[in-house]
Amino acid sequence: EIVLTQSPGTLSLSPGERATLSCRASHSVASTYLAWYQQKPGQPPRLLLYGASSRATGVPDRFSGSGSESDFTLVISRLEPEDFAVYYCQQYGFSPLTFGQGTKVEVK
Amino acid sequence: EVQLLESGGRLVQTGGSLRLSCAASGFTFRGYTMNWVRQAPGKGLEWVSTISENGESTFYGDSVKGRFTISRDNSKNTLFLEMNSLRGEDTAVYYCAKDSYDTGGFLAGMDVWGNGTTVTVSS
Numbered sequence: 001e002i003v004l005t006q007s008p009g010t011l012s013l014s015p016g017e018r019a020t021l022s023c024r025a026s027h028s029v030a031s032t033y034l035a036w037y038q039q040k041p042g043q044p045p046r047l048l049l050y051g052a053s054s055r056a057t058g059v060p061d062r063f064s065g066s067g068s069e070s071d072f073t074l075v076i077s078r079l080e081p082e083d084f085a086v087y088y089c090q091q092y093g094f095s096p097l098t099f100g101q102g103t104k105v106e107v108k
Numbered sequence: 109e110v111q112l113l114e115s116g117g118r119l120v121q122t123g124g125s126l127r128l129s130c131a132a133s134g135f136t137f138r139g140y141t142m143n144w145v146r147q148a149p150g151k152g153l154e155w156v157s158t159i160s161e162n163g164e165s166t167f168y169g170d171s172v173k174g175r176f177t178i179s180r181d182n183s184k185n186t187l188f189l190e191m192n193s194l195r196g197e198d199t200a201v202y203y204c205a206k207d208s209y210d211t212g213g214f215l216a217g218m219d220v221w222g223n224g225t226t227v228t229v230s231s
Binding site: 092 | 169
């Protein structure tokens, strides 16, 4: 099983600041099969990025992703009020599919 | 509008059984791999199961293997999850989610999610 470890657990930032979230895999993951999701309280997850760096339909360009093999990064260039949420990475290249434990981006 | 609507969640006793359904609309259901993902109260996301477009291939997480069965009825645009021998640790919101594909035909994450149905297992 590929274990995804996200850091930090919580990120306290102000609107307008840059957020950098990390996702580290226990084994190499093809970047083709790495996704990021955003989840707000009481809502289902929303797909943000797939293939490590491709934005899903309707996702603003302030969200960007990068990385390969076992290190991946999600960057939110300038936090908007609606961006404060929990973010999960997921690998879907190997069964079992696995998610990271999540990074909460909260208002400082 | 592309939509997934889960149903069937309720309070059930330990050791009991439950069948969840997920009604799909707004897209060609038979053309997509489908998933169940769950989230225990206050916890993160856990993949449960995946089924291929025609239902012939199924995959399960270790925690549910042998107890849960995923299936689909493409004529009714509906996904199912049969849950047996339920345990307290199965308590969660269960989401169904549609796989997506990029222009090259590669998997591109789960792009449509339902709002979830809540399963509570208690003695």
